[in-house]
Amino acid sequence: MRLVSWIGGNDIKAQQASDAKGPIHSTTLAFEFSEFHFLYNYDEQLIQPYIHWFKSQISTNVQATYYQLKSPTDFNDIYLAADALLSKLTNESDEPIGILISPGTPAMQAVWILLGKTKYPVEFFQSSKEQGAAKADIPFDIAAEFIPRVTVPEKLVELVSGRVAINAAFDDIITSNPQMLALKAKATILAERDVPVLIYGESGTGKELFATAIHNASLRANKEIVAVNCGAIPDTLIDSAFFGHKRGAFTGAHQDKKGFFEQADGGTLFLDEFGELKPDVQVRLLRILQSGEVTPVGASAAVHVNVRIIAATNKDLSLEVAEGRFREDLFYRIAVGVLLLPSLRHRSGDLRLIAEHLLTKICVEFNLAIHKKYSPDAIKIIQKQPWHGNVRELQSAISRAVLWSAGEKITATDIEQSLFSIDKSSQNILGQDIAQGVDLQGLLDRVEEHYVRAAWEFTHGQKIKAAELVGLGSYQNLDKRLKKYKIN
Numbered sequence: 001m002r003l004v005s006w007i008g009g010n011d012i013k014a015q016q017a018s019d020a021k022g023p024i025h026s027t028t029l030a031f032e033f034s035e036f037h038f039l040y041n042y043d044e045q046l047i048q049p050y051i052h053w054f055k056s057q058i059s060t061n062v063q064a065t066y067y068q069l070k071s072p073t074d075f076n077d078i079y080l081a082a083d084a085l086l087s088k089l090t091n092e093s094d095e096p097i098g099i100l101i102s103p104g105t106p107a108m109q110a111v112w113i114l115l116g117k118t119k120y121p122v123e124f125f126q127s128s129k130e131q132g133a134a135k136a137d138i139p140f141d142i143a144a145e146f147i148p149r150v151t152v153p154e155k156l157v158e159l160v161s162g163r164v165a166i167n168a169a170f171d172d173i174i175t176s177n178p179q180m181l182a183l184k185a186k187a188t189i190l191a192e193r194d195v196p197v198l199i200y201g202e203s204g205t206g207k208e209l210f211a212t213a214i215h216n217a218s219l220r221a222n223k224e225i226v227a228v229n230c231g232a233i234p235d236t237l238i239d240s241a242f243f244g245h246k247r248g249a250f251t252g253a254h255q256d257k258k259g260f261f262e263q264a265d266g267g268t269l270f271l272d273e274f275g276e277l278k279p280d281v282q283v284r285l286l287r288i289l290q291s292g293e294v295t296p297v298g299a300s301a302a303v304h305v306n307v308r309i310i311a312a313t314n315k316d317l318s319l320e321v322a323e324g325r326f327r328e329d330l331f332y333r334i335a336v337g338v339l340l341l342p343s344l345r346h347r348s349g350d351l352r353l354i355a356e357h358l359l360t361k362i363c364v365e366f367n368l369a370i371h372k373k374y375s376p377d378a379i380k381i382i383q384k385q386p387w388h389g390n391v392r393e394l395q396s397a398i399s400r401a402v403l404w405s406a407g408e409k410i411t412a413t414d415i416e417q418s419l420f421s422i423d424k425s426s427q428n429i430l431g432q433d434i435a436q437g438v439d440l441q442g443l444l445d446r447v448e449e450h451y452v453r454a455a456w457e458f459t460h461g462q463k464i465k466a467a468e469l470v471g472l473g474s475y476q477n478l479d480k481r482l483k484k485y486k487i488n
Contacts, residue, residue, distance in 0.1 A: 001097070001123070003033040005100035005103055007103060010023060026132065036058075037085060037089060038063065039082070073200075074107070078108055079111050086120045097121075098122065099116055101113065107338060116138075128324070136328070137329075166181070169191070175350050179347070180342070180347055183210075187213065191213075196308070197334075198274070205343060206341060215267070226264040226269050229273055231276035239284075242259045244299075246298035249299075253298070269308070272312045273313065275315035275326065293305065352382070354394065359398055362398055366403075374410045378410045381416060401418040417458055453487055
């Protein structure tokens, strides 16, 4: 048997560490293979030491092929690379092919499974620190269950060439970014196919917006889409919330209640924060997806439901699977159509476009007689921000700026006043690199001056109110800062 795999980051780390083997090496120790065929998109400086090391550990032939990907999450490029390799190996010999699905990004894993379940006869392998290397039993047949498939070649050709007509349901997703336009086209294809969808993305990137658009563009549009925050349901209410209950099933159950699955019957169930599901709930959810039946709490008979699942998460579920925190069979069941949404800071050309759209929308929502506009300096401030909270953070900041601004223009000061959060995830706060040395007192003075000045301007010189806004307690303390920074 020939083994195929992407070379992943954990494999490269293993070569650099004496106490780790990595997914690929662990699999070679557990199973015998006649040949190894690897794909990679890392720099040669990283890959060649790994290849040299790996060859020193085995005695069989090793072939490694570089593919330049737009991104390690770009489905088009990944599909073309994986399909080319599997096609080549299939044409060369009848010898069986094994695919190691553990290394690489979730997009790479999803493509392997799609190809291995629809186009090529393969065996799957997986490897993790906890479970070791083993054959992976993918517990369903995509070709049988999800026809017509997402991987129809002509559709992929259309997608790559930009000929897919984007459904009007996606008009609320404002973008001119090529990556986002491609995602809208992919989502349009997914909407036409009644397949499960898994949406990855940071908080605020628009996962629910995509889910709603997919539902509205599908044949289920005339039915409900039920949105559920999986991380916000108390453990004691999980069963009742998802599966419903019968009257008298427990204390407080005064009447029959439909759960999320029954509410979404015929439509779509959107599971936000999907990665937060507890292991026991994961088991029951998988059972429902397999059987199409739910049993309400206190009921003796199951109820048939017809529900499409769209799940969203900001977690790397492939890592969660590897670490034993998420069921791999449920992951594979859901990860059929996968969308990876970029952060706002990686959407080149979209920031101003979205900011203008949000300003118009907010002015309408606030029922303002005059629709405000940005000053050129305000636009500059907006474009300089990292927006770690993505579109949601941008919308909140613009809302505050609209509320606080006095005239028709949103000024730079208005925007600055709305930016009260600090990115706690960054080790280099305020862009200061500790390796270059930091003038701590000078930095603190700059921050203090900025907010004292902002409070002074915002309150139009009302000392007591300005002092309260910046937590100085009294106007006397404020006076000291005003003199120090020559603010008047």
